[in-house]
Amino acid sequence: MLKKLAGIKSAAIDELSSLSDLGELEAWRVRYLGKKSELTQILRGVASLPIDQRKVIGASANKVKVLFEHSYQEHKKSLKERAYQEMEAATGSKQIISTPGISSAEKFGSPDVSLPDVSLPDVSLPGRPIPLGRLHPTTQMVREICNIFIALGFQVVEGPEVEWDYYNFEALNIPPDHPAHDMFATFWIDTEPDQRPMLLRTHTSPMQIRVMEQTRPPVRVVVPGKVYRYEATDATHESMFYQIEGLAVDENITFSDLKGTLYEFAKRLFGEERRVRFRCDYFPFVEPGVEMAIDCMACGGSGCRLCSDTGWIEILGAGMVHPDVLRRVHYDPEVYTGFAFGLGVERIPMLRYGIDDIRLFYSNDLRFLSQF
Numbered sequence: 001m002l003k004k005l006a007g008i009k010s011a012a013i014d015e016l017s018s019l020s021d022l023g024e025l026e027a028w029r030v031r032y033l034g035k036k037s038e039l040t041q042i043l044r045g046v047a048s049l050p051i052d053q054r055k056v057i058g059a060s061a062n063k064v065k066v067l068f069e070h071s072y073q074e075h076k077k078s079l080k081e082r083a084y085q086e087m088e089a090a091t092g093s094k095q096i097i098s099t100p101g102i103s104s105a106e107k108f109g110s111p112d113v114s115l116p117d118v119s120l121p122d123v124s125l126p127g128r129p130i131p132l133g134r135l136h137p138t139t140q141m142v143r144e145i146c147n148i149f150i151a152l153g154f155q156v157v158e159g160p161e162v163e164w165d166y167y168n169f170e171a172l173n174i175p176p177d178h179p180a181h182d183m184f185a186t187f188w189i190d191t192e193p194d195q196r197p198m199l200l201r202t203h204t205s206p207m208q209i210r211v212m213e214q215t216r217p218p219v220r221v222v223v224p225g226k227v228y229r230y231e232a233t234d235a236t237h238e239s240m241f242y243q244i245e246g247l248a249v250d251e252n253i254t255f256s257d258l259k260g261t262l263y264e265f266a267k268r269l270f271g272e273e274r275r276v277r278f279r280c281d282y283f284p285f286v287e288p289g290v291e292m293a294i295d296c297m298a299c300g301g302s303g304c305r306l307c308s309d310t311g312w313i314e315i316l317g318a319g320m321v322h323p324d325v326l327r328r329v330h331y332d333p334e335v336y337t338g339f340a341f342g343l344g345v346e347r348i349p350m351l352r353y354g355i356d357d358i359r360l361f362y363s364n365d366l367r368f369l370s371q372f
């Protein structure tokens with residue numbers, strides 16, 4: 001029996017070294033390791049051998065089995081390796097810089113030699129792109145607008161979104177019983193009965209007061225930030241949106257400075273050929289108050305859907321800082337004058353790109369956001 005085992009062993013190992021493809025190798029495996037192979041028969045018969053032979057034969061047969069299995073795996077590996085290299089040479093694809101001790105076949109999985117075209121990895125494929133984030137369209141707009149004013153000599157400052165009634169209304173000439181209070185739908189914050197009333201700011205104008213309280217003229221600031229209005233949302237209304245406030249106070253600032261500055265801003269933002277229109281408007285904290293419009297960029301002023309057939313598009317409110325406001329922050333209105341303006345940020349990309357619903361900005365839909 002031992003002789004027989006030795007014979008099987010040398011025959012199998014001899015044969016194995018001459019095999020040159022995976023098909024032949026598989027046939028070899030079936031012949032020497034398969035269920036009907038001589039080796040398997042011997043192993044099956046071990047149990048019925050007399051006890052003294054059982055040990056010896058069993059041990060030797062097992063050793064041969066382990067040797068066959070190991071040799072089979074080794075040979076398979078080298079056949080695959082060879083096939084892979086031939087493939088690379090044939091397709092001309094570059095050899096990946098190899099890690100010492102690791103064959104390329106191991107690195108890329110096991111190429112199936114009988115179907116090389118399908119299963120070989122294409123090492124020339126580009127990598128998977130890493131998804132890149134980007135700035136929110138509102139943030140982009142805020143930066144673009146602020147940069148224009150920075151170039152005109154303004155500083156950028158920010159202020160609190162939870163604000164005292166005093167800064168949001170009272171200091172801006174809007175006392176509690178004043179009808180202008182109704183211009184703003186307000187989110188009030190619950191406070192203790194002995195506390196001053198607090199709210200989510202309805203505009204960025206309270207920062208006019210905060211800035212002037214803390215600095216002496218000359219003042220040149222722009223204030224970007226979120227503001228809140230308690231109203232039902234629709235295509236043109238959101239309960240949260242962005243404004244940019246502007247304030248310039250100094251000796252000898254006149255209405256011409258307001259017009260010149262805002263005209264320059266409109267040209268830099270909307271194009272050199274833009275025309276602007278100022279009309280009277282009312283805001284309690286400025287006198288006189290105006291609204292500024294630009295000629296419609298879609299129709300050039302002849303009237304279309306974008307400008308509701310008027311030829312003009314209103315983009316901001318402005319005016320000369322009211323003397324009472326100046327007095328409140330201890331600026332002498334006989335010495336100092338100034339202008340202020342406030343504009344809604346989202347409206348500008350809406351006009352520019354024809355976005356017809358402001359709610360798109362804050363509903364976190366990537367199909368919208370990734371277009372900017």
Ligand code: PHE
Pocket residue numbers: 202203204205245283286317318319340341342343
């Ligand atoms: N704060 C005003 C608003 O929200 C805009 C404005 C700012 C008007 C500054 C005049 C001066 O409607």
